[in-house]
Amino acid sequence: MTARAGGEPTAAAPADGPPVVELSHASFAYPDGPLVLDGLSWALPPGRATALLGRNGSGKTTLLRLLSGGLRPASGELRLRGEPVAHDRKGLTRLRTTVQLVVQDPDDQLFAASVEQDVSFGPLNLGLEETEVLARVEEALDALDIAALRDRPTHLLSFGQRKRAAIAGAVAMRPRVLILDEPTAGLDPHGQERLLEVLARLRAAGTTVVMATHDVDLALRWAQDAALLTPEGLHAGPAAAVLARAEHVAAARLRRPWGLAATDVLRAHGLLSPAAPGPRTPEELDGYAG
Numbered sequence: 001m002t003a004r005a006g007g008e009p010t011a012a013a014p015a016d017g018p019p020v021v022e023l024s025h026a027s028f029a030y031p032d033g034p035l036v037l038d039g040l041s042w043a044l045p046p047g048r049a050t051a052l053l054g055r056n057g058s059g060k061t062t063l064l065r066l067l068s069g070g071l072r073p074a075s076g077e078l079r080l081r082g083e084p085v086a087h088d089r090k091g092l093t094r095l096r097t098t099v100q101l102v103v104q105d106p107d108d109q110l111f112a113a114s115v116e117q118d119v120s121f122g123p124l125n126l127g128l129e130e131t132e133v134l135a136r137v138e139e140a141l142d143a144l145d146i147a148a149l150r151d152r153p154t155h156l157l158s159f160g161q162r163k164r165a166a167i168a169g170a171v172a173m174r175p176r177v178l179i180l181d182e183p184t185a186g187l188d189p190h191g192q193e194r195l196l197e198v199l200a201r202l203r204a205a206g207t208t209v210v211m212a213t214h215d216v217d218l219a220l221r222w223a224q225d226a227a228l229l230t231p232e233g234l235h236a237g238p239a240a241a242v243l244a245r246a247e248h249v250a251a252a253r254l255r256r257p258w259g260l261a262a263t264d265v266l267r268a269h270g271l272l273s274p275a276a277p278g279p280r281t282p283e284e285l286d287g288y289a290g
Contacts, residue, residue, distance in 0.1 A: 026039070049225070052213070078095075100171075
């Protein structure tokens with residue numbers, strides 16, 4: 001499956017400011033394989049929560065790795081604050097102090113003996129003074145609510161704890177953009193809620209957060225913006241508007257979000273005005289009863 005540039009504007013930055021990082025007309029194919037992404041453009045403005053959605057094999061992980069510098073576009077370019085990123089040591093170091101990717105499986109990212117050692121690895125590689133490294137580690141452990149686990153061997157952590165430890169390692173780099181590949185996969189509902197609370201705190205501190213997910217209900221609830229990868233291209237914009245486009249959602253082999261269906265029912269029964277936002281969760285729906 002190849003995601004091409006869509007036939008409509010897909011990634012215009014809203015009034016929050018110019019993009020922190022963006023791909024411009026980027027294409028990519030793995031060796032001896034077909035194009036995965038073809039002429040795709042996508043920009044991430046500062047301070048936004050964005051959900052990236054698409055079916056398996058649509059290119060979501062490839063797109064995230066292009067944005068974070070793990071892969072290099074075959075054509076087009078990656079830009080950081082409007083400047084092209086050079087895929088050399090200096091250019092990638094500059095990129096990774098701004099953009100951090102957390103992969104789906106935390107066991108692919110955690111490797112040190114303890115949580116504290118793992119979280120400190122990135123800042124140490126930046127050549128920071130010991131006091132600065134310690135400050136960043138403390139900050140990241142507190143942000144992810146795992147300070148009590150600092151001395152715990154990583155292999156003794158629960159799955160949810162390993163997820164948060166992996167994110168803490170990225171947060172310790174103090175990125176302006178945090179990219180998460182399927183961060184809620186494998187978490188129970190309580191674990192998902194704790195993770196969303198963490199992401200809310202990071203966003204409140206000014207971090208741009210991008211989450212790849214298959215969960216349309218989570219995307220509608222959590223994200224300000226959404227981007228749908230379909231065979232026809234990338235369709236991006238405000239989350240509710242993007243997810244309301246039935247043809248794009250179907251092309252991505254996703255279902256309609258529950259909240260949008262509930263909103264239509266409420267409006268049809270005169271319980272919600274056309275201009276009012278609808279419920280995003282079953283809990284919010286309780287407010288419309290009676």
